[in-house]
Amino acid sequence: MSTNIALPSLTIESIRDGLRRKEFSATELAQAALAFAEKENSKTNAFLTFSQERALRSAARVDDDIARGLDLPPLAGVPLAVKDVIVTRGLRTTCASRILEHYVPPYDATAVVRLEAEGAVIIGKTNCDEFAMGSSNENSAFGPVRNPKALDRVPGGSSGGSAAAVAQGTAVLSLGSDTGGSIRQPASFCGVVGVTPTYGRVSRFGLVAFASSLDHIGPFARTVEDAATVLKIIAGRDELDSTSAFAPVDDYHAAMKHPVEGLKIGLPKEYFEGLGSETGSVIGRAIEQLKKLGCVVREISLPHTKYALSCYYIVATAEASSNLARYDGVRYSSRTDGSTLIDVYRKTRGHGFGAEVKRRIMLGTYVLSAGYYDAYYRKAQQVRNLIARDFTNAFAEVDAIVAPVSPFTAFKIGEKVDDPLAMYLSDVYTLTGDLSGVPCMSVPCGESAEGLPIGLQIFARHFDESTMFRLAYNYERSVKS
Numbered sequence: 001m002s003t004n005i006a007l008p009s010l011t012i013e014s015i016r017d018g019l020r021r022k023e024f025s026a027t028e029l030a031q032a033a034l035a036f037a038e039k040e041n042s043k044t045n046a047f048l049t050f051s052q053e054r055a056l057r058s059a060a061r062v063d064d065d066i067a068r069g070l071d072l073p074p075l076a077g078v079p080l081a082v083k084d085v086i087v088t089r090g091l092r093t094t095c096a097s098r099i100l101e102h103y104v105p106p107y108d109a110t111a112v113v114r115l116e117a118e119g120a121v122i123i124g125k126t127n128c129d130e131f132a133m134g135s136s137n138e139n140s141a142f143g144p145v146r147n148p149k150a151l152d153r154v155p156g157g158s159s160g161g162s163a164a165a166v167a168q169g170t171a172v173l174s175l176g177s178d179t180g181g182s183i184r185q186p187a188s189f190c191g192v193v194g195v196t197p198t199y200g201r202v203s204r205f206g207l208v209a210f211a212s213s214l215d216h217i218g219p220f221a222r223t224v225e226d227a228a229t230v231l232k233i234i235a236g237r238d239e240l241d242s243t244s245a246f247a248p249v250d251d252y253h254a255a256m257k258h259p260v261e262g263l264k265i266g267l268p269k270e271y272f273e274g275l276g277s278e279t280g281s282v283i284g285r286a287i288e289q290l291k292k293l294g295c296v297v298r299e300i301s302l303p304h305t306k307y308a309l310s311c312y313y314i315v316a317t318a319e320a321s322s323n324l325a326r327y328d329g330v331r332y333s334s335r336t337d338g339s340t341l342i343d344v345y346r347k348t349r350g351h352g353f354g355a356e357v358k359r360r361i362m363l364g365t366y367v368l369s370a371g372y373y374d375a376y377y378r379k380a381q382q383v384r385n386l387i388a389r390d391f392t393n394a395f396a397e398v399d400a401i402v403a404p405v406s407p408f409t410a411f412k413i414g415e416k417v418d419d420p421l422a423m424y425l426s427d428v429y430t431l432t433g434d435l436s437g438v439p440c441m442s443v444p445c446g447e448s449a450e451g452l453p454i455g456l457q458i459f460a461r462h463f464d465e466s467t468m469f470r471l472a473y474n475y476e477r478s479v480k481s
């Protein structure tokens with residue numbers, strides 16, 4: 001086996017080159033990635049399941065194509081990790097919950113099908129917050145994930161394992177899911193690129209539902225270019241998800257190579273109040289850099305931002321309480337037996353769900369109950385419209401919006417677990433993206449004095465991922481030595 005593959009610095013392109021020049025075979029690469037991931041997992045707990053057999057099968061197909069002189073598909077041999085809320089046929093999918101600890105899905109998510117068809121090699125399923133509910137990855141039933149940049153700190157959540165795997169070098173690409181910030185926030189905390197596409201851009205078929213009107217699948221990668229390659233493949237209409245959009249998928253790579261001179265950028269003032277000073281100055285430097293590239297930067301206002309947190313925790317919990325009703329010990333999930341049917345439900349759900357999931361189900365059931373529906377759920381839907389309208393108004397004047405991803409850097413494991421409200425504040429800058437459905441991403445833009453990564457958030461108009469990638473790509477190139 002080739003032992004000198006520099007896994008942590010690989011990109012899609014460098015893997016292509018390596019395969020073409022026969023520096024390594026896809027099988028050797030898969031073996032090296034699996035061995036590295038298994039070894040590193042004792043440090044970070046980023047993976048819940050490894051898929052040795054499936055990975056080697058996919059890699060063998062790529063090697064076969066090479067031997068037959070066929071053209072390589074765009075992701076030939078690229079090691080990919082998949083968040084464990086995205087179903088994989090024959091491969092355990094737990095949602096980091098006891099209730100699905102032994103669940104083996106009979107089908108693949110559409111995003112998984114599309115990536116494997118283009119040559120990606122799935123090496124395993126990544127740890128996350130239980131049913132994607134959390135901001136630190138401490139809500140996993142299988143133990144927290146540790147941030148590879150500082151092992152005493154959280155990687156962010158809920159897609160912490162997917163972000164950690166790419167940051168650590170065990171996977172070159174990964175898939176995460178974002179309902180309120182779960183791709184961008186861990187990308188920011190771990191120093192990788194993370195993309196939340198427009199709602200409907202990527203099929204949710206096979207994504208275990210948390211809050212269906214907010215859930216997105218999106219990629220993590222080490223470069224903007226690699227993230228765009230993944231999105232290009234998974235984007236587009238899917239008959240199996242009626243909310244997936246018919247809108248054509250742009251050629252992101254052609255678009256991102258255009259310079260950004262003259263691009264109008266808005267800085268929403270609400271996102272800069274209460275920002276930690278260190279994060280503030282790193283973001284400030286990134287904005288100066290955008291100006292140097294010729295962007296025209298101005299202050300804007302997204303006035304309903306202050307309601308996003310309350311609005312999100314009503315809409316998301318309401319939908320979650322309904323979506324999670326299916327885990328009853330009869331249709332899905334491990335069962336705890338009881339004396340009556342109600343007793344089976346009660347015991348199964350009582351043992352199977354963790355504290356945060358139970359808190360959300362209770363909150364959601366409450367806001368949907370007959371007596372409170374108008375006061376909470378209906379009101380939250382109205383506020384959600386106002387938040388979305390803020391973006392529509394802003395995008396009449398600017399082409400992209402730039403802001404921090406999180407008010408702070410990766411915090412210590414245990415620091416916020418006893419204070420759910422402090423934890424929920426991790427997402428104040430990311431929730432609006434999901435509530436309004438616009439595309440948004442995190443691109444690394446610097447580090448704190450302690451060496452903790454900080455991400456720059458970019459928002460664009462609905463279905464205008466091209467402008468988002470163009471800005472991110474130009475920025476990334478200008479700061480990379």
Ligand code: GLN
Nearest residue numbers: 132134178179180181182
């Ligand atoms: N942290 C937010 C929550 O706990 C967002 C989670 C997510 O995006 N999946 O709900």
